[in-house]
Amino acid sequence: NESKNTTVRMSDRTLTLLLATGATFACASLVARVRSRAARRLTMSGAAEPAVRWALDDDARTAASADQAHILAQAWGSDPEIGVFGGTLCAVPFVRTTTDGLVMHGSLAYCNGGGLREGSPRPGVCLVHTAVGPQDLYLRWRAHALATRGYVVLIADLLGDPHGDGWEPAWCGPRREVYTGEGRPLLQRRTREALQQLAESPLVDASTRRAARAV
Numbered sequence: 001n002e003s004k005n006t007t008v009r010m011s012d013r014t015l016t017l018l019l020a021t022g023a024t025f026a027c028a029s030l031v032a033r034v035r036s037r038a039a040r041r042l043t044m045s046g047a048a049e050p051a052v053r054w055a056l057d058d059d060a061r062t063a064a065s066a067d068q069a070h071i072l073a074q075a076w077g078s079d080p081e082i083g084v085f086g087g088t089l090c091a092v093p094f095v096r097t098t099t100d101g102l103v104m105h106g107s108l109a110y111c112n113g114g115g116l117r118e119g120s121p122r123p124g125v126c127l128v129h130t131a132v133g134p135q136d137l138y139l140r141w142r143a144h145a146l147a148t149r150g151y152v153v154l155i156a157d158l159l160g161d162p163h164g165d166g167w168e169p170a171w172c173g174p175r176r177e178v179y180t181g182e183g184r185p186l187l188q189r190r191t192r193e194a195l196q197q198l199a200e201s202p203l204v205d206a207s208t209r210r211a212a213r214a215v
Contacts, residue, residue: 061164062137069137076141085148087114091140094154096197098190105162106134106194109143109153110203116150121205124198124212125151128191131176133159133166152203156194158187 063069076082094108112118125146127139134157143153158179165171179187192215198204199212 059163060135061167062135062140064132064167072137072141076137076144079141079145081145082148085111085114087111087116087148089144089147091143094197094201096193098193100186100189102158102160102190104157104160104190104194104197106157106197107140107143107155108198108201108203109140109147109155110151111144111147114148121208122150122152122203124201124204124208125153126195126198127153127155128158128194129155129166131166131172133157133161133164133172135161135164135166152198152201152208154194154198154201156191156197158190158194 063072089109089111091107091109094106096104096106098104110122125143127143129136129139134155136155139155143155146153159166159172159175161172161175166175177183195212195215199209
């Protein structure tokens with residue numbers, strides 16, 4: 001039941017698709033044994049802060065515990081690749097309703113400045129979350145790092161989770177269950193819709209749109 005990271009890199013000017021597979025929707029019990037909501041509001045006092053706070057739901061829970069959030073915030077704030085980047089991160093909500101009625105609360109990240117060409121379309125990256133859902137501090141960190149390289153990054157939401165409830169097994173269990181067994185086609189369809197969501201952004205380039213249509 002190991003999770004595998006599959007990277008499909010078609011070119012520097014096309015879609016890079018990162019999918020967490022294998023135990024993606026089967027490991028919540030290993031990472032979300034939390035008895036309180038202490039980590040719902042992330043505080044970074046004493047930690048090296050990222051260059052910008054994620055401009056989404058400030059009250060979203062983004063880690064299994066306050067201690068884990070603190071460690072991730074320190075790692076994010078100390079990331080050397082982000083540290084040498086002179087530009088700024090933009091992180092905005094990116095909501096879409098699927099054809100079967102799921103409201104996907106994704107987020108879109110991109111950078112300006114730092115030597116990046118302003119106003120020109122960029123290649124897109126779609127990050128698909130693990131069992132705990134899209135409100136994950138680690139995913140935000142990786143999206144920031146990719147954005148400094150000139151990518152437009154969508155953190156997809158396949159659970160319909162705007163507040164980080166995926167960290168609670170009682171909430172995410174039934175939502176993960178629909179993707180197991182005969183539900184795999186539903187997972188694939190909603191993943192394709194997330195790719196289409198990315199492709200519809202005016203920020204991404206034509207090759208990203210072509211690649212999304214081909215999936």
